[in-house]
Amino acid sequence: MRGGRVQDGTGSAAVALRNATVAFKLAGGRVYTAVEQASLDVADGEFVAIVGPTGCGKSTLLNVAAGLLRPAVGEARIFGAPLPGLNADAGYLFQADALFPWKTAIDNVAIGLEIAGAPRADALSQAQGWLETVGLGAFAQRYPHMLSGGQRKRIGLAQVLIRDPKILLMDEPFGPLDAQTRQIMGNLLLELWSKHRKAVLFVTHDLEEAIALADRVVIMSAGPSSRIIGDWRVDLPRPRDIFEIRLTHEFHALHREIWTTLREQVMKAYGAVA
Numbered sequence: 001m002r003g004g005r006v007q008d009g010t011g012s013a014a015v016a017l018r019n020a021t022v023a024f025k026l027a028g029g030r031v032y033t034a035v036e037q038a039s040l041d042v043a044d045g046e047f048v049a050i051v052g053p054t055g056c057g058k059s060t061l062l063n064v065a066a067g068l069l070r071p072a073v074g075e076a077r078i079f080g081a082p083l084p085g086l087n088a089d090a091g092y093l094f095q096a097d098a099l100f101p102w103k104t105a106i107d108n109v110a111i112g113l114e115i116a117g118a119p120r121a122d123a124l125s126q127a128q129g130w131l132e133t134v135g136l137g138a139f140a141q142r143y144p145h146m147l148s149g150g151q152r153k154r155i156g157l158a159q160v161l162i163r164d165p166k167i168l169l170m171d172e173p174f175g176p177l178d179a180q181t182r183q184i185m186g187n188l189l190l191e192l193w194s195k196h197r198k199a200v201l202f203v204t205h206d207l208e209e210a211i212a213l214a215d216r217v218v219i220m221s222a223g224p225s226s227r228i229i230g231d232w233r234v235d236l237p238r239p240r241d242i243f244e245i246r247l248t249h250e251f252h253a254l255h256r257e258i259w260t261t262l263r264e265q266v267m268k269a270y271g272a273v274a
């Protein structure tokens with residue numbers, strides 16, 4: 001393992017994947033082993049990024065933590081307890097918008113509370129507060145098609161955070177956004193994370209984004225049978241401005257070190273599909 005082991009191994013982590021092997025059944029009875037013996041801890045309040053070449057199994061690992069996939073071998077534990085089904089402690093933010101097109105921004109944010117049984121007036125009042133937190137207080141009555149991609153992502157964040165999950169599972173959440181909007185969203189995410197201190201598992205193919213945001217960067221090898229091959233602590237100071245942090249010598253040094261390992265896997269992944 002490159003970068004040194006930095007997992008706590010105490011079993012009380014917010015998310016603990018233990019020797020998780022995930023295999024998919026293919027046509028003709030064949031089996032594709034996507035991820036093999038992956039062990040990973042995310043401590044409560046910790047921000048961990050998973051990076052790896054395309055198709056290596058990043059989303060697969062996230063889906064195990066979400067309880068959407070059961071590993072063939074190994075297990076996922078959430079705050080020390082085995083995960084029996086869907087992870088009720090987690091909120092998810094995916095690359096695609098999960099907004100209801102027929103609901104206004106405020107209704108999209110309020111819906112999680114309403115489904116959980118909150119009175120509508122209370123849900124709307126909290127939703128308005130969250131819209132203000134993400135800088136969209138004046139956009140409450142807009143429908144998703146009347147918002148930009150970045151604004152829809154802000155609504156998505158508010159929609160997840162209003163439910164106050166202990167764990168955030170994020171799969172390339174800013175993937176479809178332009179470079180500037182990605183950085184603005186990254187700063188907003190860091191601001192909210194430092195205030196509310198959730199455990200975050202953040203999947204990205206972008207090593208710079210991973211280092212700028214996370215406390216730890218975990219690298220996966222090219223698939224099939226992808227493994228976790230590196231785990232680096234990011235000792236850059238916080239609070240961070242992700243525009244500024246990328247300009248520092250320390251950022252560049254860490255990027256160069258991790259990229260040496262990641263590059264090899266990216267080349268392997270492309271070799272495999274060529």
Ligand SMILES: Nc1ncnc2c1ncn2[C@@H]1O[C@H](COP(=O)(O)OP(=O)(O)OP(=O)(O)O)[C@@H](O)[C@H]1O
Pocket residue numbers: 024025032034052053054055056057058059060061205223
């Ligand atoms: N339901 C499935 N059935 C068969 N194979 C699958 C299934 N889901 C994922 N896979 C395969 O498992 C591997 C890992 O997929 P996964 O989506 O986790 O990768 P990823 O690292 O998130 O990829 P990307 O960066 O391209 O989004 C891929 O080779 C994919 O084709």
